[in-house]
Amino acid sequence: MIQHSTTCLRWQNRINTKFSTRSDEYNSRIKALFTTLLVFTMPAWAANDIAQITLGKALFSKAAVPACAICHTLKDAGSVGTIGPALDELRPESARVLQALRNGIGQMPAYSGQLSDQEMAAIAAYVAKASGAAKP
Ligand code: HEC
DSSP, X not given: OHHHHHHHHHHHHHHHHHHHHHHHHHHHHHHHHHHXXXXXXXXXXXXXXXXXXXXXXXXXXXXXXXXXXXXOXXXXXXXXXXXXXXXXXXXXXXXXXXXXXXXXXTTBOOOTTTSOHHHHHHHHHHHHHHHTOSOO
């Protein structure tokens, strides 16, 4: 009986040791994996952000027809239009910009016929960021 429980204890110890080392190793592998994922994906997110803002700015200033710049003042874009509200003062969230782009508002035409969802999202992200509505 005594012998049996000693053997039992010994096995238990071995199992415990094995488990704890394995789970430590497992944990550190998981940590390493996540760190690697983060390191590789974060610059990709940042690059996407920059690409989207760059596209949004180009559309705002020139490429959208008619260009937003004709009617709106936005310091970051160097535009001085006065037909629509000054966006530096209005500081619209991207959802508000998107709403105006999709449906038009007052004198402002809708852009859903000529711009893709992605392009409208890019303009919205740009205006929100450039006007200071979106946190950098
Ligand atoms: C022909 C002139 C004109 C052009 C071009 C134009 N807008 Fe406007 N925009 C206006 C006017 C006018 C208003 C105010 C409408 C109202 O409140 O009756 C307005 C309103 C807005 C608003 C505020 C909407 C709200 O909810 O109050 C945003 C944001 C906006 N425009 C963004 C843009 C962007 C981005 C573009 C380019 C894709 C653009 N506008 C192009 C004239 C224009």
